[in-house]
Amino acid sequence: MTNYYFPKGMRPSTLKERLAFYAEEFRLDKVAEWFKGRKDKIQFAVIIGRHTKIYLKEYAEDFSTTIIIDDYEDLNDVKNQIIEFLPEGVYYDRNIYDDDGEVVGQELAFDLDPENITCPIHGSLEDKMQRNQGLSFCELEFQMIKDQTVSLYxxxxxxxxxxxxxxSGRGFHIHVFDDDAYQLKFKDREAIAKDVKVKGFPIDTWVTTGDMRLIRLPYSLNGLVSRIVIPLSKSEMKDFDPTEDPRCIPDFAKRSILH
Known part of the structure; x- marks a missing residue:
């Protein structure tokens, strides 16, 4: 695996740890609550081991592929399919589909990742990419992206x-659930992304424009850093510390901290 650096306690999760999380801790009730109001059949997706290079041997040919989960009975079935793959990441499709499978809207979102911050210690994203550490981040970069998220919010x-x-396990997503926002055309989302970028916010524009329609599933495990993806209110952001907050630390990582 690439030699990433992360804040203290963060590390890739093993296959055994992924299994323990999805079998014992994955909150389907919270996932259902997140999608309350969605009437279409949501598509999910997994990435097995693209960044961690940790994967079941039977998926060696597909470890970096994005695998869509759209054939399922209910959320329990989705959970069982996730357990079958034991992926490093689980996502959902922000597109809204009609009964014929045609796209009729998309959830607007903004993705802010700490590696997009130019760090006085570790340099720019380009610097990190040259060291093959593009997904790495330190405590300072996390604090800076947290502040940027609140400002953008x-x-x-x-x-x-x-x-x-x-x-998201590393940075933050801001989701927009206004009815009108679902109906924005590509050019409208593109204009919003450009406006936000010009104002200095380090967003991944292809998420806001909709080119990348997948986004990390709340309450899933970010297997690159062993942290649970959780919603937060703006008021909770100031004191939020993912190295210590028990809400985002899976049981297997809590045991590691205690030992």
Whole structure:
């Protein structure tokens, strides 16, 4: 595996640890609550081991492939398929589909990752990429992206009324649930992304424009850093510390911390 650096206690999870999390801790009730109001059949996706290079041997040919989960009975069935793959990451499709499978809308989102911050210690994203550490981040970079997320949230409050922040395991996502936002055309999302970028916010523009329609599933495990993806309110952001907050630390990592 590439020699990434992360804040203290963060590390890739093993296959055994992924199994323990999804079998014992994965909160399907919380996942169902997240999708409350969605009437279409949601598509899910997994990436087995693209970044960690940790995967079941039977998936050696597909470890870096994005595998779509769209044939399932219910969320329990989705959970069982996740356990079959034991992936490093689980995602959902932000597109809204009609009964014929045609796209009729998309959830608007903003993705802020700490590696996009230029760090006075570790340099720019380009510097990190040259060292094959593009997904690495330190405590300072995390604090900086957390501050940027709050600032962007406050800016977006002037444009939208239904916003949610999600800690992604590394950085943050801001989801927009206004009805009108679902109907934005590509050019509209592109204009919003450009506006936000020009204002200095380090977003991944292809997420906001909709080119990348998948986004990490809340309450799933980010297997690259062994942290649970959790929603947070703006008021919780100030003191949020993923190295210590028990809400985002899976049981197997808590045991490691204690020992």
């Amino acid at each position: 406050e800016y977006l409050e002037g444009l939208f009324s239904k916003l949610k922040i999600v800690y």
